[in-house]
Amino acid sequence: MKTQLQKMKQLPAIDVGQRKQLLKTLARTIKKHKKRVITAISNDFSHRSSHETLLAEIMVSLEEIHHNIKNLNAWVKPQIRHSNWKFYPSKCAIVPQALGVVGIMAPWNYPFNLVMAPLAAAISAGNRVMIKPSEMTPLTAQLIKDILAEVFDDEQVHVVLGDVTVASEFSQLPLDHILFTGSTPVGKIIMRNAAEHLTPVTLELGGKSPVLIDENYPLDKAAKSIVGGKWFNAGQTCIAPDYILVHENRKAALLKALTSSLQKAYPELSREKDYSHIINPAHHHRLTQLLADLDAQQLVAPFGTETRNQMMPPILVDNPAPETALMQQEIFGPILPIISVHSMDEALQFVKQRARPLTLYLFSNRQSTIQKIQSQTLSGSLAINETLVQFAQEGLPFGGVGASGMGSYHGIQGFRAMSHMKSVYYQSRLNVNFLARAPFKNWKEKIIKWL
Numbered sequence: 001m002k003t004q005l006q007k008m009k010q011l012p013a014i015d016v017g018q019r020k021q022l023l024k025t026l027a028r029t030i031k032k033h034k035k036r037v038i039t040a041i042s043n044d045f046s047h048r049s050s051h052e053t054l055l056a057e058i059m060v061s062l063e064e065i066h067h068n069i070k071n072l073n074a075w076v077k078p079q080i081r082h083s084n085w086k087f088y089p090s091k092c093a094i095v096p097q098a099l100g101v102v103g104i105m106a107p108w109n110y111p112f113n114l115v116m117a118p119l120a121a122a123i124s125a126g127n128r129v130m131i132k133p134s135e136m137t138p139l140t141a142q143l144i145k146d147i148l149a150e151v152f153d154d155e156q157v158h159v160v161l162g163d164v165t166v167a168s169e170f171s172q173l174p175l176d177h178i179l180f181t182g183s184t185p186v187g188k189i190i191m192r193n194a195a196e197h198l199t200p201v202t203l204e205l206g207g208k209s210p211v212l213i214d215e216n217y218p219l220d221k222a223a224k225s226i227v228g229g230k231w232f233n234a235g236q237t238c239i240a241p242d243y244i245l246v247h248e249n250r251k252a253a254l255l256k257a258l259t260s261s262l263q264k265a266y267p268e269l270s271r272e273k274d275y276s277h278i279i280n281p282a283h284h285h286r287l288t289q290l291l292a293d294l295d296a297q298q299l300v301a302p303f304g305t306e307t308r309n310q311m312m313p314p315i316l317v318d319n320p321a322p323e324t325a326l327m328q329q330e331i332f333g334p335i336l337p338i339i340s341v342h343s344m345d346e347a348l349q350f351v352k353q354r355a356r357p358l359t360l361y362l363f364s365n366r367q368s369t370i371q372k373i374q375s376q377t378l379s380g381s382l383a384i385n386e387t388l389v390q391f392a393q394e395g396l397p398f399g400g401v402g403a404s405g406m407g408s409y410h411g412i413q414g415f416r417a418m419s420h421m422k423s424v425y426y427q428s429r430l431n432v433n434f435l436a437r438a439p440f441k442n443w444k445e446k447i448i449k450w451l
């Protein structure tokens with residue numbers, strides 16, 4: 001790995017024309033292999049809905065790549081900046097420049113998109129790239145390596161396969177930037193390793209994303225959106241709703257609305273091709289342990305609680321205590337706690353007392369509530385009256401804050417994260433700077449005092 005990195009570091013940035021060509025070829029190659037992507041991910045998951053893969057892996061990757069191709073010429077242009085009047089007519093500009101070799105480390109939950117979207121940004125900015133896909137999705141990781149080998153030469157993009165030992169070694173390389181997507185605890189390890197070389201990091205982490213429902217927002221409407229967002233990929237989404245805060249008087253009606261929405265979305269769960277499985281037995285075990293310290297009466301399970309072949313049914317949990325593991329850890333699976341509160345202010349306090357979420361969802365039609373939540377909470381993103389789709393907006397930065405991450409990407413934010421925005425000063429021929437240089441005698445001193 002080290003030798004490969006040293007070799008790549010010696011090479012110049014990829015020029016703008018070539019970046020575009022590479023991104024176009026990448027988009028074509030992804031389209032060509034989309035069926036293989038669907039199969040590989042489904043086999044890695046023991047089953048993943050093909051529609052979910054088409055939407056959340058293929059479509060969003062292609063959208064991101066096309067957005068980069070379309071905007072690249074504008075993004076790479078130097079931006080002229082105001083120069084201080086004392087130095088007129090000298091000029092200032094910001095010139096974007098490739099950082100060098102960028103490292104991309106990806107998780108297993110969207111194993112394809114979470115390589116391709118950061119890759120689009122890195123290539124757009126002219127970098128060479130080293131990639132470490134997740135070891136939990138080995139078939140997808142191999143396919144990513146094969147697809148990228150069709151598009152890039154090994155000195156442009158190099159894919160490293162292997163387990164956590166390899167990932168650890170990867171994160172200790174003297175890379176010029178690391179974009180890491182994964183859990184908060186591993187994010188801390190990555191940042192510590194990167195600190196050794198002062199490698200800058202973008203950390204796309206996880207956490208608990210709450211849902212707040214305002215007192216007169218229609219529950220069936222909220223339930224439909226929450227079901228769509230929570231059980232997409234069986235809840236194994238970083239921005240999946242993690243728990244709901246709802247007024248005590250409306251909790252029973254919400255449980256009913258969620259149950260009804262679930263039954264409509266997955267009429268025959270046991271034969272449902274569009275309900276994805278849990279990634280592996282270890283994660284399934286982790287999820288069942290989250291339910292272990294709850295009373296049976298707290299579980300609302302429209303399809304029962306029995307898991308078959310890593311398919312874990314949707315489970316609603318009525319008012320779990322804040323100290324339970326379910327309310328302390330990121331759930332990252334098909335379990336959804338519903339917590340009752342007595343007011344929006346109580347819900348707000350509940351959120352503010354906890355780590356800053358990656359996303360906060362609010363269902364409300366009242367401007368006053370929207371304004372209050374928007375201004376008084378701090379989260380990576382805020383989505384009002386819908387779930388998940390904020391991820392698919394190239395115009396919006398995607399990233400967390402505090403424990404949910406650091407930095408952002410998607411669209412121009414990704415380009416900037418992977419670039420050095422170099423300050424350049426152009427001295428004009430007319431140069432009176434000698435007035436501010438030694439020896440500071442007589443009239444020079446007077447000018448300095450006046451300035």
Ligand code: NAD
Nearest residue numbers: 106107108133134164167168182183186204205206207238
């Ligand atoms: P993870 O942190 O366990 O693993 C992510 C990557 O880190 C993998 O490539 C793995 O090989 C590597 N890794 C694991 N242990 C390591 C170590 N000790 N040293 C160096 N590298 C190591 O995360 P995961 O289980 O693959 O993914 C789930 C997590 O990712 C959830 O917390 C989820 O919220 C988060 N996530 C965040 C986003 C986002 O965009 N913010 C997107 C998807 C997933």
